[in-house]
Amino acid sequence: MPASSSLVMSDFDVIVVGGGPAGATAAAFCTQRRLRVALFEHTRFPRHKVCGDVVNPNCWPVLEKLGAAERVRALPRHEIEAASFAAPTGGVLTVPITRGATAIRRSLFDQALLEHARSCGVEVFENETVHEVTSERRVITSLGRYQARTAIIGADGRHSVTARSAGLVRKSSGGNGHIAFQAHFRAPAALDGRVQLHLFHGGYCGVVRVDAERANLCIVTDRRGALFHNDCEALFTHTVRQNPHFRNLGIDPEPLEPLQSAHPLRRPMNVPARNGVFLVGDALRVMEPFTGQGILFALRTAEIVAESIGSSLQPERNYIADVTTLYRQRGRTNEWLRRLMYCERAARAIIPLVRRMPGLARWLADNVLGEERRFR
Numbered sequence: 001m002p003a004s005s006s007l008v009m010s011d012f013d014v015i016v017v018g019g020g021p022a023g024a025t026a027a028a029f030c031t032q033r034r035l036r037v038a039l040f041e042h043t044r045f046p047r048h049k050v051c052g053d054v055v056n057p058n059c060w061p062v063l064e065k066l067g068a069a070e071r072v073r074a075l076p077r078h079e080i081e082a083a084s085f086a087a088p089t090g091g092v093l094t095v096p097i098t099r100g101a102t103a104i105r106r107s108l109f110d111q112a113l114l115e116h117a118r119s120c121g122v123e124v125f126e127n128e129t130v131h132e133v134t135s136e137r138r139v140i141t142s143l144g145r146y147q148a149r150t151a152i153i154g155a156d157g158r159h160s161v162t163a164r165s166a167g168l169v170r171k172s173s174g175g176n177g178h179i180a181f182q183a184h185f186r187a188p189a190a191l192d193g194r195v196q197l198h199l200f201h202g203g204y205c206g207v208v209r210v211d212a213e214r215a216n217l218c219i220v221t222d223r224r225g226a227l228f229h230n231d232c233e234a235l236f237t238h239t240v241r242q243n244p245h246f247r248n249l250g251i252d253p254e255p256l257e258p259l260q261s262a263h264p265l266r267r268p269m270n271v272p273a274r275n276g277v278f279l280v281g282d283a284l285r286v287m288e289p290f291t292g293q294g295i296l297f298a299l300r301t302a303e304i305v306a307e308s309i310g311s312s313l314q315p316e317r318n319y320i321a322d323v324t325t326l327y328r329q330r331g332r333t334n335e336w337l338r339r340l341m342y343c344e345r346a347a348r349a350i351i352p353l354v355r356r357m358p359g360l361a362r363w364l365a366d367n368v369l370g371e372e373r374r375f376r
């Protein structure tokens with residue numbers, strides 16, 4: 001019987017809000033520390049998620065530690081061999097990727113992680129939306145009220161209710177006004193094992209094969225391009241088809257599911273923790289998506305929050321220190337390259353330069369894909 005149907009308010013050691021990669025991972029790690037955990041998820045899985053479907057190689061050590069790596073490896077996926085950047089003029093820069101980057105549909109990836117959390121003993125409540133968290137560590141949902149004895153973990157994504165109701169939101173300009181549109185399309189036979197970024201005036205587009213039939217496309221555009229979101233042919237024409245390298249791929253503008261959108265694409269870090277409420281993944285910070293690190297940040301912040309809650313006398317202080325270090329180490333390159341992605345003219349000049357300096361290209365790739373210097 002779901003706890004919410006009882007008249008008595010149910011209590012748990014930890015309550016997790018949101019069942020994406022951050023929430024499922026945090027919940028599973030907490031059960032490994034013998035905590036009784038409930039997870040509330042607004043939808044029923046599998047659910048579609050706007051994402052480029054690229055899993056950074058540094059996710060594997062976290063998935064191994066969680067005991068979920070085999071489950072994820074068994075999913076249909078496509079290995080990524082290189083990353084390429086193509087400006088409309090000025091050629092293509094290709095950087096080889098040597099270790100374990102892969103592309104997996106998010107509906108499958110997220111469902112596998114949530115199933116794993118369930119198998120670890122997490123009590124999962126799907127189709128139950130959290131409306132509010134209170135200063136007494138209570139959680140009010142669409143179906144009931146619950147008490148968290150130790151902590152509430154907000155893993156409810158970029159529009160986090162947890163962050164808002166716990167007063168953890170840092171004011172920001174709300175990104176740069178760009179919007180992402182994403183769907184899967186039929187993959188042309190010539191689409192190889194590269195994750196490709198095609199720049200155009202006003203934005204960029206990420207393309208990657210996810211399995212034998214499908215390619216994932218994310219078009220990030222300013223508001224002019226976004227006007228055409230109801231007509232995929234027109235959206236292609238006014239955005240990414242300006243790039244001849246993309247035109248040559250010959251992708252049919254007929255999405256295999258309705259196009260979905262996401263914004264803002266960037267937001268500074270919220271307050272990571274206060275009064276027993278902790279934020280993880282996109283609820284904590286939203287990074288520009290093109291470096292494909294969002295899932296990694298979701299998994300790592302989830303791992304760190306469970307360590308902080310489960311073993312530390314000062315969990316909030318430790319958590320804040322560790323996630324600040326994590327984003328400082330791994331977020332740098334994203335911040336630098338972001339300026340380039342939105343400035344086609346600068347990219348046109350820089351791509352040939354970096355092609356002549358393979359050491360620089362390797363160094364940039366290493367900042368995004370290289371092994372993390374673990375501080376624990």
Ligand SMILES: Cc1cc2nc3c(=O)[nH]c(=O)nc-3n(C[C@H](O)[C@H](O)[C@H](O)COP(=O)(O)OP(=O)(O)OC[C@H]3O[C@@H](n4cnc5c(N)ncnc54)[C@H](O)[C@@H]3O)c2cc1C
Binds near residue numbers: 043051160282
């Ligand atoms: C265009 C685009 C491309 C991207 N490409 C990549 C990529 O290739 N690789 C990569 O690593 N990252 C990528 N990202 C980033 C990545 O998608 C996110 O960083 C990642 O999904 C964050 O995971 P999360 O668990 O924090 O949040 P989410 O995956 O958003 O999960 C949050 C969950 O919380 C639930 N929820 C929300 N509100 C409530 C509520 N009130 N009550 C209960 N449940 C709630 C939602 O239903 C959802 O299931 C991309 C992002 C965008 C926008």
